[in-house]
Amino acid sequence: ADGxxxxxxxxxxxxxVFAPxxxxxxxxxxxxxxxxxxxxxxxCPVHAEAGNEVAFRLRDALVRAGVPAAAPDGRNGIARHVVVRVAxxxxxxLATLVVTENVTPLRRVTGDMERFERQMSSRPVAGTQPPRFGFHLNLHDRADGFLFGRETKRLFGPMEVRETLAGVTFLLSPTxxxxxxxxxxxxxxxxxxxLLPPESCPRVLDLYSGVGLFALPLARRGQEVTAVEENRHAVAAADAAVRFNRLPDGAWRPVAGRVEAAISRLTPRPGGRAWDAVILDPPRQGCPPAVLDWIFRTLRPRLAVYVSCNPQALAADLAAIPPDYAIAExxxxxxxxxxxxxxxxxxLVLKS
Known part of the structure; x- marks a missing residue:
């Protein structure tokens, strides 16, 4: 990778995680x-130090308040996890305390964290605004493998933090x-x-687009992007970022739904405009064969960019792509x- x-x-x-x-x-x-x-x-040296500071301060506050940890299945206790997002x-x-229920001792914990926020705000930071701090409570009493439950309550501070990549500001909520x-x-x-310059790729199809990590920077520089994502929270986050960044009208077209179900609606009609390039960023298990077949045998873009979090799945998918596509890099x-x-x-580049 670069640099x-x-x-x-x-x-x-x-x-x-909290545990007895x-x-x-x-x-x-x-x-x-x-x-x-x-x-x-x-x-935890791989964590951002600013996030570690918040987490250990919260741990001490929970101990002082006598809040017990929950068992891994969410039973027999209160505190389950803490998640801190650092911009x-x-x-x-932005810190989120995950608990099985909202009990009275948590008020003392909130008071301790408010004092921490005041201390953080009073630290001199040369030439910049002091960092903001938000504290949230997430209720999660189910015995499942999910980090968060369904309900999140803001206790104080901002609702989200802002992260900027390639000139686009993303608004990150607690969950x-x-x-x-x-x-x-x-x-x-x-x-x-x-890989996708606007001169040769004015129209881009982004599959499994998430919060718009690739789609929104493309749209910002004027490319026309259709983004397909099934997670409604991710679609809403991308839509909020589009409004916040005031992206050009018509540059962003979201399609909410599973990629496998959406492709039939995305096939260009005879004589219609095709996409110049396709971005694929599928889940860890890779891209379903039907989606690969549709992209490389029906759609046949001049260029495809495959973003993968699993080299084994990437290798298997590349082996299934028709031979008239060359792996450029x-x-x-x-x-x-x-x-x-x-x-x-x-x-991948279409050879012909």
């Missing part, structure tokens, strides 16, 4: 690999999905923009240093 990237402090989404440990009603840490058994963490550009922080490593995500966005990105997880950006 050196610091392998420490890169996780802008900081996450810890022996005689201690609450410790904060991570699950041991392959288990639901948590260990108490004294530090790379501004240093703004919204966004890239964990914003520095590497920025390199990947720049890479995709270079595949560039790996170390999105999660110190792990085996690699993301990649590949481009």
């Amino acid at each position: 050196p990237v610091e392998p420490w402090g890169y996780r802008d989404k900081v996450s810890f 440990a022996g005689r201690q009603p609450l410790v904060m840490g991570h699950y041991r690999r392959g288990t639901r058994s948590a260990f108490a963490a004294g530090e 790379e550009g501004t240093g703004d922080r 919204s999905f966004f890239q964990t490593n914003v520095r590497i995500a920025g390199l990947m966005v720049d890479h995709v923009l270079r 595949v560039t790996p990105y170390d999105m999660f240093p110190h792990t085996a997880h690699i993301e990649a950006v590949g481009s």
